[in-house]
Amino acid sequence: MKGIIGRKLGMTRIYQDGRAFGVTVIKAGPCTVVQKKSAEEGEYDALQLGFEELTKERARKVLSKPIYQRFEHAKLKPHRVLREIKVSNVTDYKVGDVIDVGIFADGEIVDVTSISKGKGFSGVMKRWNFRGGEATRGSKFHREMGSMGAGTDPAKIFKGKKMPGRYGGVRMTVQNLKVIRVDAENGLIAINGPVPGARGSLVVVKSSRRP
């Protein structure tokens, strides 16, 4: 496992071997290793990465005191974002090491985690892909959910019934996306297909769990 923190920039089209790919462009890294955890120390193998360096003055305003002081103790520059990424080879890294997009290569398969766009209180058609009814031809049934269950028996609505409600705005992972291009110079990764989140939202790109 390996991973990097970045921000989603937007989507575009890229050509490769005469084929067009719709890609999401992510500005990833540089990330600093802030803390190491290992199984030997009774925890698990993971790295804590910092992303988006801040000046000290800025960091005092943006970060809470306990988090700010972690950077002080580690003798590192403060970063806006801290995320933990599980890795198998903790010993290869030192606190203070910088990770950039170079850890990924063209053609690699990755998982991308981010907070999806919030859709607010959504109806059942958007949220659960119900089919709804006819729009016209005298139909009075448009976007409703229809029957919610049987009648006198069981005389209740089952738990977990798909109903309208808050949709989106949750952390989700899209698995097995292909890296089309890595631009080390600008720190960019272009990943085939869409990725959760709005432009500018924080994303974590990891090597695929189940390739």
Next chain:
Amino acid sequence: MDQYIRALEKEHMREDIPELRPGDTVRVYVRVREGNKERTQTFEGFIIRIRGSGTGRSFTVRRVGAAGVGVERVFPFSCPSLEKVQVLRRGKVRRAKLYYLRDVKGKVKIKERRS
């Protein structure tokens, strides 16, 4: 749009396509693959639309084919299989999208534009 996305698109942008405008009559040379053989196909007509930006920018060429059937083909400007585009005639039009030409019965006449 984002400067980094522009940077990434830049290497796929083609400089060799001439400046095109709606109303221009063009001949487009496209490489097509049939089995293992590759050959060049031409498509001739006038441009009725230019849309998009960056690598997604494209133009639509309309041609009235056999039996008076209108044929439209969309070509991305950055498409690698686009061999070349030849401008046969510069047209003078007062609209960005020439959709109304789809409804013209008989021959479409476009005035010539002089630079």
